[in-house]
Amino acid sequence: MLCYRKHSLFTKKYYIFKNENEILLGETITKIKYTIKLTPQTVIDWSINQQTKQLNGFWLIWNKKQKFFLMDATTCNIFKQTLNGIVTYGKYSILYEPINSIQYSSFGYIKQLLKMKYLYSRDSYMCKTIKKSIQYTDEDFYYQFEILKQLDHSKILKFKEAYNNNKQYHFIFDYPEGGSLADLIKSKQLQFEEVQQIIKQLISTVSFIHSKGYVHRNLKPEHIFFKELNNLDTLVISEFELGCKLIDFQNKNPTCRIHGYTAPEIKQKIFNQKCDIFSCGVVLYKILTRKDLFDHESNTYDEKMMLHLINQSDIDQQYQNLLRMMLQFNPDLRATADQCLTIINQLSKRTPSFSNILDKSHIDTNSINNEIISIKLNEDLDELSENHDFIQRLPVIQINKRIEMSY
Template identity: 30%
Template sequence: MGCYQSKSKSDNSKIVTVKDLKVQKSAFVQHNPNPFQEIYSIGRSIGTGAFGEVRRVVHRHANATRAAKIFRKDLAKTEEAKQKLNLEIDILKSLDHPNIIRIYEFFEDPKRFYIVMEHCNGGELFEEILKRQSFGEVHAAQIVQQILSAVAYLHDRGIVHRDLKPENILLEERGDILNIKLIDFGTAVFLEKNKTIRGALGTAYYIAPEVLTGYYNEKCDMWSIGVIIYILLSGVPPFDGKTDDDIIEKVKKGNYSFAGAAWRNISREAKDLISSLLCPPANRLTAPAALLHPWIAANASRSLPSVQVMQSALSNLKGFHNNNKLRDAVQTFIATQCISQQDTKDMREAFRAMDTNGDGKLSKEELLAQYVRTMGPEMAEVEVNRIMAEADSDNNGFIDYTEFLKATLDLKTAMSAENLKVAFDVFDKDGSGKISTLELKRILEGGAQTEKSLWNMIVNEVDLNGDGEIDFSEFQNIILSKL
């Protein structure tokens, strides 16, 4: 397949029952062997980088607007460049958070490599800062809370972004600061707990001093967030200069000021948070700790979804049943690959309202806090245990963002004939009109060790005519039953 080789860790555990098979959204982010321009029409450029550009593209069949990061192979010839590209794809595939850009698929041809992602109409946070000059504390805190939630999620998964800046934060729609997306994982790395990395990467204004002088860890991202908060509130960077070298010298010294008219009416709590981030790594707040800071708590209280939206989310969670592995996989595919940002907006707001600690996933305790409001503690405990058993497809002890979406979205609308045909074609790799056990295994196995009997069991549950494969009629029948 050329350049791409997954570096994801394999799950070497032996899976012997269908129940133990994990369905993950990353299974559906795949290399598309078709020519890129057969699938997408290419529009205007929306960004440039060292190895190519980002363009607005439209999926010809689905008429869906997306963004394609296009790498020129003649500018990325080294083995290191190829490894970085592989790593970026692996990281993007692994992420599932409402404030992190979503990847759909990737392509390769003799001259270029393409990564297809969500498209955001709102432009960069940097552009919004230029337009507004500065933000009030409430709006700034609402932006920062989302950044912290995304970064807490990354750090919990052992990922360091290493280039956090307003240019790498997009607004979903123009002026919509309540729905932002973290982008550009080209310099991101996996980092084991209590380990450090070396290598000066990042942008001068936002780079942490320890990145310039030696070894560092995920705390470098927290310094960058401190710089972003400073800029949001004042409109200017804490470390400035005529050249990158001038800026870097000031960063190394670490001296900044809250003097001047811009800071006259800024709260003590805001300055305290900045000071707790623009400090030596040993004293610097972690992302979870920053989410609990009084300034965030006082200013970033989210505008809650309507009562109807919350009731719908909680009711749909209660009614969700995951009693067929193929249906679960198809629901995962449709929730991640076919549903638009607009269609998920209400449930995204409900998810963020329920995610009270901002870590990007729902714990049993967070679910209990919702259900005890309408039923007794014992009944709520029983209900939440059932929800966890049904909705936690990857068995990690939490309801992740995609798991929440597929359990709460209007499935009767989502499971349209068009979406089901797209899903069927993803499984039917050879285009025979039938899904074989091997085709099912290639998508869902996810690196785990399985017995052939496991896949026979899944197919047999759906295979009404007994030919050992799943045709589209059988596929539709199992997916649409009991909706």
């Protein structure tokens, strides 16, 4: 690749050489003048032709001074693509046109999600903007940058590039055309197989994150998207600003408030990968019931009430069992991502669901003396159908005690 630098009396031509860790600019490979490290701390800014709206060069810092280099549009675009997600850029506004706001939240810091159009290709992207503050600094920005570089996975929203200007940080991602899981939950009641399809992808991705030595710590439906519209197989996870490495747990405490998807042990500053499993369990409950398991305005969790809601809900028994494993308040007893995956892979649809049959039953709780009732559902659906009339004639009963059921 070629670039040019204008001087007062002449224009000098430089060849660009790129190796794994550096960019080299020189008249020849043996006569290098500029050496630029390929790290997130390196800042490169881009220039566009105001008439054509095409890239026409770049700025870099050399010996604490800005140096400008001219390039033709095609070469400059190729050069930029080789640097995307490796170094930090300066101004993003000259390259992107805002379309609309997707989401806004403020949990200790100000964040905004925007749908953007890239001026060069007109492709859509999602821009996450975080305002610089005491709660979110350059250190946090570069830490998140490194996480996104390391976690390159088909089920993690694709990170494209990052910008750092005077007041804000910007992370650019592929745009998820299918919307968020939160929107999907609001729009429809998902079927058994659809729930299995979603939770399997979610837990599988969490397993990958954990295998790389990281933890997400901020999983909820608003941070889970679908790359394609009406295609549940395209689930992706986003929002890693609270993510961290296992070895950094002690000095990377979450800066945002506790919310209804957060594992209870985080309040005691206890961090491990099991906190993601608890969050996934709350997400699963939300998918199944379209209701919140915990009050999102309170950081107080009631374990007995949680078990009551799971036991008395209209949730298929197989998912109830999975929820109990994921939502153990003691993280030592909570299932791992791989253990959850094993159970999810074994899920099989049975109809009618056991909870629907319980709805037609009623028991006086005073007569059972706090006993735990165990009921085994017959796997033979034909036999269940043959006994349907008999079941219909049973007395109407109501179960208010904790119920454990097994197949």
